[in-house]
Amino acid sequence: MSEVTGKALDWKLLGRVMHYVRPYRATFVLAAFLTIFLAGNAIIQPILMQLTLDKYIIGGDYNGMVLMVVLMLIQLAVQTAVQYYQTYLTNSLGQSVIRDLRKDVFNHILSLRLKYFDRTPIGILITRTVSDLETIADIFSEGLISIVGDLLLVVAILTLMIIKDWKLALITLIPMPLLFLSTYIFKEAIKSAFQEVRTQVAQLNAFLAEHISGISIIQYFSREKQEMRKFKEVNVTYRDANIRSNWYYSIFFPVVEILFAVCIGLLVWYGCKRILNDEQLARLSTSHNPVTPGLILEYIVLLNLLFRPIRQLADKFNTLQMGMVGADRIFRVLDTNEVAPNEGKLRNSGLKGKISFEKVWFAYNDENWVLKDISFQVKPGETLALVGATGAGKSSTINILNRFYEIGKGTVKIDDVDIREYEVGFLRSQIATVIQDVFLFSDSIANNISLNNPDITRNQIVAAAKDVGAHEFIERLPGGYDYNVMERGSTLSAGQAQLISFIRALVYNPAILVLDEATSSVDTETELLIQNAIYKLMEGRTAIVIAHRLSTIQNADKIIVLDHGEIKEMGTHQELLKIEHGYYRKLYDLQFNSAGIVKS
Secondary structure, eight states: OOOOOSSSOOHHHHHHHHHTTGGGHHHHHHHHHHHHHHHHHHTHHHHHHHHIIIIIITTTOHHHHHHHHHHHHHHHHHHHHHHHHHHHHHHHHHHHHHHHHHHHHHHHHHHBOHHHHHHSOHHHHHHHHTHHHHHHHHIIIIIHHHHHHHHHHHHHHHHHHHHHOHHHHHHHTTTHHHHHHHHHHHHHHHHHHHHHHHHHHHHHHHHHHHHHHTHHHHHHTTOHHHHHHHHHHHHHHHHHHHHHHHHHHHHHHHHHHHHHHHHHHHHHHHHHHHHHHHHHHHHHOTTOOOOOHHHHHHHHHHHHHHHHHHHHHHHHHHHHHHHHHHHHHHHHHHTOOOBOOOOOOBOOTTOOOOEEEEEEEEESSTTOEEEEEEEEEEOTTOEEEEEOSTTSSHHHHHHHHTTSSOOSEEEEEETTEEGGGBOHHHHHHTEEEEOSSOOOOSSBHHHHHHTTOTTSOHHHHHHHHHHHTOHHHHHHSTTGGGOBOOGGGTTSOHHHHHHHHHHHHHHTOOSEEEEESTTTTSOHHHHHHHHHHHHHHTTTSEEEEEOSOGGGSTTOSEEEEEETTEEEEEEOHHHHHTSTTOHHHHHHHHHHHHTTOOOO
16 A cells, blocks of 8 residues: 655656656646746736725726726636636646546556456455546646646745835734644645545445445345445444544634734734824835835735635645555556566467476465476367366466466476467467356447457357357347346346357357356256257367366366366276276266266
8 A cells, every 4th residue: 555655746756647748748838837827917916906096096096997997807807717728728638647547557457467356356446547546637637737836826926025015024924934834734634634535445445346246145145234334334434534634624724714814914903004104204205115005905915815825735735645646556556567478479370279288386376386296288179177176276277378377387388389489368369268157248248249359240149159059048138139238247147148158258269168167057958058069169179178067078088187286187087987996986976976876
């Protein structure tokens, strides 16, 4: 988790953010110029008001007064128009930057290995991609450019006040050190409060993403009240973090208002005193520059202009810093090197599908080996079946074949070529996988099969569905192949969803087909449909089948029995049955005896 540093700005980090501004340099420069213009234009109005009061109202010049009022209205109209355009530009710039950054983040997330997602909650990544990116937009709309404009305005006002009458300025601004001190204290306090709010937002999103995804389990086991209790605890922590930040605001703003009132009081007291004294000095010296009612009015307006940005500066500094914290979190995701090294260049369009594992060792964490010294070979067009208890290493075998995880020792080859020499995208496109836990997107059946690949036609989709035997049930759905299955395929049965995923794998015409418990979630009738399709479509294609039901793999060319990451037995169905007290024989007897089936 990123922490807010004591530095106002991390210039290296800001430089990375500004890299995304380069395509919009013209917008940035124009917004900066308008900000400078607004700072200069803002102090024109109090000057005009002073002249109007002293020269034209007190002097009795009605026409001159009307002219000055017209000038003030023009100045106000210009200020309003420029402020609108500057605000529009800075917000547009921020949204353009986070649009480009969000595309880069999502593209990078798509390239991350599964190992990264094993330990990173999805809700945290959603927060990074949505909420944290929004804070980066605030760097431009409410942070960097706005702070520069406010600082320029403060400098311009203080300079004008000192030039006009430095004694009056010094007396009037006596409370300013207290204002700057309270602003600094507020900035430091709200900084930690904002950090806590951002942290709790991430925790809240992670909780919601996980529990909404698992809502069926919660309802199956009637855990609504218990999970609601846990949500209340998370929500209370988030609420308390927000209340804490609001508490600092509730103290800071009244303090600012009190200091502003003290400044106005000092201005009126000392200004009026000077007016009385200056009337006497004016009789003695024609060169004397007296304090006038117009000057006091000008200082009152200038004080209003001065306190407004100072009130906001602490907030804007923290907005800027929170944007930098968000940027730091985003770049941590972008800098995550959890991607499969893609140094291979080979894209052999004519893969035969020969698979070789040579003394392969694999671990998810350090040296807690999941696979130990695994060696086997599958010839092109053969079917390999992997069996074993849960945790034996079956799924790990196919995960490293796809390079979702990297092996620790040994070599994995396809067509006698190390898989690391193939381009990763090409390698995965040649291996179609049907897994037990089917994931369907909220889209049409056709798009879930083709995954929006324009190279796959509707005719190919229909042909694959007919091969699997799923065409009839799809046609009966409202809209047929255009039927929206909703999120995670919630409108389909488990068997129907499994059939869709099977069609998805077949329509890509892979060189290697992987079935990971592909028939475990379907009923007997649907399983028969899939089995018939499997026998037909595996002809000439290398296949790896993981199954707990031994009845589904009896015709495999080779069966490997895994136990705790080690190969215990290897052979055909009949060969393994002949091994007395063998692992496979025990599994076979256990399944068929429990099912009440007489072995042949």
